[in-house]
Amino acid sequence: MADIAAHIDIPCQRCKVRNRAICAALEDDQLVDLNAISEHITLERERTVFFESDPADYLFNIIDGHVRIHKSLADGRRQITGFLYSGDFLGLSVAGMYPYGAETITPTTFCRFSRKGLTKIIEKYPAFEHNLLQLASHELAAAQEHVLLLGRKTAVERLSSFILNVTAKQHGGLDNGTAILPMTRQDIADYLGLTIETVSRTFTRLKKGGAIRLPEPDLVEIASLDQLEDFALGESTI
Amino acid sequence: MADIAAHIDIPCQRCKVRNRAICAALEDDQLVDLNAISEHITLERERTVFFESDPADYLFNIIDGHVRIHKSLADGRRQITGFLYSGDFLGLSVAGMYPYGAETITPTTFCRFSRKGLTKIIEKYPAFEHNLLQLASHELAAAQEHVLLLGRKTAVERLSSFILNVTAKQHGGLDNGTAILPMTRQDIADYLGLTIETVSRTFTRLKKGGAIRLPEPDLVEIASLDQLEDFALGESTI
DNA sequence: ACGCCAACTTGACCTAGGTCAATGAGCGGA
DNA sequence: TCCGCTCATTGACCTAGGTCAAGTTGGCGT
Numbered sequence: 430m431a432d433i434a435a436h437i438d439i440p441c442q443r444c445k446v447r448n449r450a451i452c453a454a455l456e457d458d459q460l461v462d463l464n465a466i467s468e469h470i471t472l473e474r475e476r477t478v479f480f481e482s483d484p485a486d487y488l489f490n491i492i493d494g495h496v497r498i499h500k501s502l503a504d505g506r507r508q509i510t511g512f513l514y515s516g517d518f519l520g521l522s523v524a525g526m527y528p529y530g531a532e533t534i535t536p537t538t539f540c541r542f543s544r545k546g547l548t549k550i551i552e553k554y555p556a557f558e559h560n561l562l563q564l565a566s567h568e569l570a571a572a573q574e575h576v577l578l579l580g581r582k583t584a585v586e587r588l589s590s591f592i593l594n595v596t597a598k599q600h601g602g603l604d605n606g607t608a609i610l611p612m613t614r615q616d617i618a619d620y621l622g623l624t625i626e627t628v629s630r631t632f633t634r635l636k637k638g639g640a641i642r643l644p645e646p647d648l649v650e651i652a653s654l655d656q657l658e659d660f661a662l663g664e665s666t667i
Numbered sequence: 668m669a670d671i672a673a674h675i676d677i678p679c680q681r682c683k684v685r686n687r688a689i690c691a692a693l694e695d696d697q698l699v700d701l702n703a704i705s706e707h708i709t710l711e712r713e714r715t716v717f718f719e720s721d722p723a724d725y726l727f728n729i730i731d732g733h734v735r736i737h738k739s740l741a742d743g744r745r746q747i748t749g750f751l752y753s754g755d756f757l758g759l760s761v762a763g764m765y766p767y768g769a770e771t772i773t774p775t776t777f778c779r780f781s782r783k784g785l786t787k788i789i790e791k792y793p794a795f796e797h798n799l800l801q802l803a804s805h806e807l808a809a810a811q812e813h814v815l816l817l818g819r820k821t822a823v824e825r826l827s828s829f830i831l832n833v834t835a836k837q838h839g840g841l842d843n844g845t846a847i848l849p850m851t852r853q854d855i856a857d858y859l860g861l862t863i864e865t866v867s868r869t870f871t872r873l874k875k876g877g878a879i880r881l882p883e884p885d886l887v888e889i890a891s892l893d894q895l896e897d898f899a900l901g902e903s904t905i
Numbered sequence: 906a907c908g909c910c911a912a913c914t915t916g917a918c919c920t921a922g923g924t925c926a927a928t929g930a931g932c933g934g935a
Numbered sequence: 936t937c938c939g940c941t942c943a944t945t946g947a948c949c950t951a952g953g954t955c956a957a958g959t960t961g962g963c964g965t
Contacts, residue, residue, distance in 0.1 A: 572810035579817035580860030622818030
């Protein structure tokens, strides 16, 4: 079985996110099974991947592009609960439904698995479920960090934390340099529990305070990492 | 093996939370293994179970009592991320550390498992890890609901949602009746991202608005479920 | 080259909820 | 039973961030 697999061409082996995505749980020769239940799909910018409460028939890995997940209230108030990037996983369900909606921000290519197929993979390779649990624990910790941000941080602290997170994510853990903001100010506001005006004013304050540069609205450069970290932790005020 | 187990006395079989806690993932005869790595411990009220960032050497099931989990900022601002009750599970870790601190609210008895021992159980019974994933997905959805509450709901909406949740949890999904609030107003404030004064004033508003009765500070009765649900969803104002 | 449109920024003013301070209400200990 | 807690409530005032309303900027289609 493994010998056969080693000699046939498994597209998954050449996948851009092979080692960062959930498929990293499997060995090269086990990818045949995963490959059999996956397909690539591409969506334009600002398209719905799935709605909140939809039956959760698929799980997704983002190969390329940017996605936001959100929950909304009946009157239209929206809370973005996360921004997802290349390599990220989405689609964990509760009671067979997605507990949040997902939309593309930029044109995005996904690797899509059927839930049924994945259930069989999990039965065959328990390591897969182990990785899913690791991933869910990680997301849970991130959500709790988000709760702390929304419940107890000021606007300056929220935006500073956000810039640090985005930068770290785009540089694989490195906390400095430049970050691209693929999302709009409205998206950032809905993620940080603020209004678009407050986000804009706070960018200006961070800029004038010397923590960041903003050569273009969707390009942040960290001018002083120390200062930005102090702002993020509430250890310094503008 | 199973026959032997069926005839020996396994304390787990008689446990109060046998069917509600994580041990529900195992059959009666499999409990021997779980029993071998678990021990009961009891803490007084207002005691630390573990600190944020402690090495995550144990996982816990609450048998009886009330627990809060929280994250804090350097200057002392605190955000409670959850209240846990009898049957609830805690201790999922990220990078070998607890991502939040845990404290008892009332005297609490736990069933404590060593992480190492549980790892072996998981290898033997994959159903256990499956249940942990279900549980983590559920907690993740709850955390995202909390994010929505903190990011986009008013004080009245937050407290109404909270009362409905507590009531539902204490009655196993039933949304009405009376609920005991084992936590202080400060705890509620730190959970809802408000101050103690705003929580108190908002209780008074809900009371005067006819949605709840408050015979004692730690006893809420839902006077009008419809009204409270409308408040929680932001579909009606006081 | 121009006009349109969407996204962003800025200013003036407002309000939900925070802060500060006083008062009440229950409860355990001597 | 009275004292000294801790916890909860209420009032008066304040402020961070929201709301409303202009501008500004840049990209894109013609």
